[in-house]
Amino acid sequence: MGGIFRNYLGNWIIDFQKVDKAFSPLHAELQAIHEGLQIAISYDLFPLKVETDSTEAINVINQDHFVVTNTVHACRSLMLQRKDLLLRHNFQEENQVAHLLAKDACKKEYIQLCKENAKIHPTPPHFVSLQLSKDVNGGYYYKKSLDITTCNRLKLVENQNVTNIGSPMCGDFQFRNICTSSNF
Numbered sequence: 001m002g003g004i005f006r007n008y009l010g011n012w013i014i015d016f017q018k019v020d021k022a023f024s025p026l027h028a029e030l031q032a033i034h035e036g037l038q039i040a041i042s043y044d045l046f047p048l049k050v051e052t053d054s055t056e057a058i059n060v061i062n063q064d065h066f067v068v069t070n071t072v073h074a075c076r077s078l079m080l081q082r083k084d085l086l087l088r089h090n091f092q093e094e095n096q097v098a099h100l101l102a103k104d105a106c107k108k109e110y111i112q113l114c115k116e117n118a119k120i121h122p123t124p125p126h127f128v129s130l131q132l133s134k135d136v137n138g139g140y141y142y143k144k145s146l147d148i149t150t151c152n153r154l155k156l157v158e159n160q161n162v163t164n165i166g167s168p169m170c171g172d173f174q175f176r177n178i179c180t181s182s183n184f
Helices: 025-043 055-062 069-080 096-105 108-113 126-136 148-156
Strands: 002-006 012-017 048-052 085-089 119-121 141-146 171-176
Touching (some): 012 096, 055 069
Parallel strands (some): 048 085
Antiparallel strands (some): 002 012, 012 119, 141 171
């Protein structure tokens, strides 16, 4: 798993990598959110916006899920400790640094290093530098075409790209690849 903490301008603060066993992609996403919340509390990185590209993870944290109950309750417990925390959806295209960190954590040399505790990077690792630079400097634009039902579902999980659209129809829209908060 991997995650990044950024300031309000999108600039890097710290990031983390950890290897953990998960029995599903949802479980892995919830574990990453939990790990990120623990780090945020340890480093007092608040106020905090937690962004994930998993609408399913957001939904099970806001509701109940019979399979990942312990992980959901662990996330909720940490979230209840702080009032200045927002959990919201963001598109995968805007979550690339976190994905690069997670992918790198799966490499053999990291498996023992990151198994027990998360590896915290005091400076950005070289393999995320290009993506991080694109994010902070305006990056590039993506175009998505979504139906109104999908748009309405994304609004419910606080996706800022959808909620900022002025028209009642979602349709085609562009968004800049920049995250201005934490991704994990």
